Amino acid sequence: MSLRISEAVIWQETGEGVSLYNTETGDFHSLNDTGSRIWRLVASDGEREPVMFKLSREFAGSNSAMSRRIVADVEEFLGAMIEQGLIEEIPAEEPAVKEESLS
Amino acid sequence: MSRAVVLGGGLAGVLAAAVLAGHADEVVLVEGDRYPSGPRPRRGLPQSHHSHVLVAGGARALDALLPGTVDALLANGAHLRGLPGDALIYSADGWFHRLHTDAHLISCTRGLLDQVVRRRALGGGDVEVWEDTRALGLTGDEARITGVSVSRQGAPPETVRADLVVDATGRRSQSPRWLAQIGAGEVEEVSVATGLAYATRLYQAPGDLAAAIPAIMLHPGTAKGQPARGATLFPVEDRRWIVTLTGTRGGEPPTDEQGFTAFARSLRHPIVADLMAEATPLGVVRPYRDTVNRRRFFERARLPAGFAVVGDAAVAVNPVHSHGMSVAALGALRLREELARHGLGPSLFAGLQAALAAEAERSWRMAIEQDGERVTERAGERVTERAGERVTERAGLDGAPRREPNAFELEIRTRLAQAKLSSPRLAADFFGVQTLISGDTATDRSEIARVLTGRPEPLLTGEEAIGQYPVLAAWRRSRFAAATS
Numbered sequence: 001m002s003l004r005i006s007e008a009v010i011w012q013e014t015g016e017g018v019s020l021y022n023t024e025t026g027d028f029h030s031l032n033d034t035g036s037r038i039w040r041l042v043a044s045d046g047e048r049e050p051v052m053f054k055l056s057r058e059f060a061g062s063n064s065a066m067s068r069r070i071v072a073d074v075e076e077f078l079g080a081m082i083e084q085g086l087i088e089e090i091p092a093e094e095p096a097v098k099e100e101s102l103s
Numbered sequence: 104m105s106r107a108v109v110l111g112g113g114l115a116g117v118l119a120a121a122v123l124a125g126h127a128d129e130v131v132l133v134e135g136d137r138y139p140s141g142p143r144p145r146r147g148l149p150q151s152h153h154s155h156v157l158v159a160g161g162a163r164a165l166d167a168l169l170p171g172t173v174d175a176l177l178a179n180g181a182h183l184r185g186l187p188g189d190a191l192i193y194s195a196d197g198w199f200h201r202l203h204t205d206a207h208l209i210s211c212t213r214g215l216l217d218q219v220v221r222r223r224a225l226g227g228g229d230v231e232v233w234e235d236t237r238a239l240g241l242t243g244d245e246a247r248i249t250g251v252s253v254s255r256q257g258a259p260p261e262t263v264r265a266d267l268v269v270d271a272t273g274r275r276s277q278s279p280r281w282l283a284q285i286g287a288g289e290v291e292e293v294s295v296a297t298g299l300a301y302a303t304r305l306y307q308a309p310g311d312l313a314a315a316i317p318a319i320m321l322h323p324g325t326a327k328g329q330p331a332r333g334a335t336l337f338p339v340e341d342r343r344w345i346v347t348l349t350g351t352r353g354g355e356p357p358t359d360e361q362g363f364t365a366f367a368r369s370l371r372h373p374i375v376a377d378l379m380a381e382a383t384p385l386g387v388v389r390p391y392r393d394t395v396n397r398r399r400f401f402e403r404a405r406l407p408a409g410f411a412v413v414g415d416a417a418v419a420v421n422p423v424h425s426h427g428m429s430v431a432a433l434g435a436l437r438l439r440e441e442l443a444r445h446g447l448g449p450s451l452f453a454g455l456q457a458a459l460a461a462e463a464e465r466s467w468r469m470a471i472e473q474d475g476e477r478v479t480e481r482a483g484e485r486v487t488e489r490a491g492e493r494v495t496e497r498a499g500l501d502g503a504p505r506r507e508p509n510a511f512e513l514e515i516r517t518r519l520a521q522a523k524l525s526s527p528r529l530a531a532d533f534f535g536v537q538t539l540i541s542g543d544t545a546t547d548r549s550e551i552a553r554v555l556t557g558r559p560e561p562l563l564t565g566e567e568a569i570g571q572y573p574v575l576a577a578w579r580r581s582r583f584a585a586a587t588s
Contacts, residue, residue: 007552008548010552014509014510014511016509019509019512021511021512021515021555023551023552028508028512030509
């Protein structure tokens with residue numbers, strides 16, 4: 001399964017990180033540094049594995065315990081985003097990335 | 104023989120009595136005042152000199168209760184104005200385009216509306232009306248109301264037995280006290296102050312414009328730290344206009360001739376002041392300050408059987424929202440549905456008050472969102488509720504919720520607010536909610552996504568907005584030409 005940002009989400013990079021507006025619910029969300037980093041990786045890579053690989057390499061290096069913790073954190077974040085309809089899981093053959101931003 | 108007694112002969116009481124006439128053998132309507140013989144203000148109704156409009160949801164409910172009432176109002180000179188298709192509206196976000204939706208309002212004086220409704224509701228003789236009669240209290244106990252104590256035309260108190268007593272006595276309802284006197288539970292009460300005052304004056308309108316004019320609404324701007332001041336002008340029967348000026352604390356509209364005129368002239372646009380100058384004042388400027396939103400949660404109390412509360416006695420919102428009469432009609436319609444389902448018997452009472460309260464819920468929510476951040480609980484506990492638009496802020500992995508909206512959120516809100524000025528679908532959503540014909544705001548999510556990702560529509564200038572109404576634009580041109588010739 002690939003990941004893509006929901007078409008219902010308008011998002012923007014701000015000085016504080018990534019800010020989201022869910023047009024389905026009218027809710028605003030603001031991601032902290034870590035959440036923003038994951039979000040950007042989902043937007044650019046559209047797959048779980050590259051997201052986890054890049055974050056592990058960036059923050060854990062060769063520390064396997066830290067790497068496992070990062071994987072768990074990313075899974076938790078993605079689960080929450082998917083549950084709230086902000087990120088969608090789609091079959092791998094469909095286009096994986098959809099960006100909507102303010103024009 | 105079953106008997107229902109309705110306390111209060113205003114709109115909510117009259118409609119409740121008409122509904123009950125189909126289910127009780129006898130219905131008595133108790134009114135402390137005397138009804139005027141014509142479509143005139145009533146002494147016991149302090150609001151009756153001020154602007155009253157029936158919004159679309161209320162008009163539909165009224166017609167469902169008393170078929171043909173809206174047509175009768177229009178035949179007697181009331182005006183129907185589409186929103187925003189027949190209304191010149193300068194909101195805080197800009198001028199509305201002339202967009203046609205299902206939302207509308209009916210504008211006439213309160214005196215005319217009451218008279219037309221009373222004739223149709225009470226004219227059949229199914230309701231016995233006791234004018235000049237004061238309600239003094241309830242009889243019964245915490246489990247069951249058995250009647251009401253009244254004084255007719257100053258006579259000694261008498262007890263009237265009833266299977267159902269309905270309190271429709273409005274903002275000044277004594278029901279919480281009366282219930283306490285017979286041992287029933289306390290009624291929780293919440294007040295949301297608005298700081299708003301308004302002043303109203305009637306005008307004889309000039310011939311060409313009198314009936315052709317759109318409804319006009321000048322809302323306060325967004326300047327912070329200054330009183331919010333605005334105005335409305337609605338056409339009413341007999342070629343008259345009713346002008347209402349509003350202002351929050353420190354910016355209350357004056358009630359003297361010069362001050363009233365100067366206040367209108369100082370608003371964000373001179374259109375209302377210009378029209379006032381063209382018209383002939385009728386009578387004095389009348390102030391009104393009791394604009395607090397007040398809700399008594401009878402549905403949460405352990406109410407005795409045989410008792411219900413309708414209209415402003417339960418939920419009274421700031422009159423500036425124009426929902427009072429409409430919520431009264433919607434409540435009466437709900438009463439009719441509950442009576443049809445349960446009849447006038449024990450099974451009616453378990454859920455009746457909750458059903459009636461549900462009809463006022465939308466209006467209450469809208470009013471407190473728009474009017475203020477602070478909800479003051481009478482019991483002494485203060486609860487802060489967030490005002491403004493529905494905004495849920497959530498954090499990321501380890502962040503805490505933020506309190507202030509960031510630039511992104513402000514931009515989204517501004518874009519959405521301005522988009523509804525020109526998007527037919529968003530305007531229909533917005534006015535559908537405002538006029539109580541739809542249940543939730545901004546349901547058209549695909550349109551929201553479209554307006555946020557597309558190029559924003561340019562805002563109308565004042566002249567462009569007025570230009571959408573040829574009669575008004577022609578009058579402005581002729582007035583300008585006369586002033587410069």
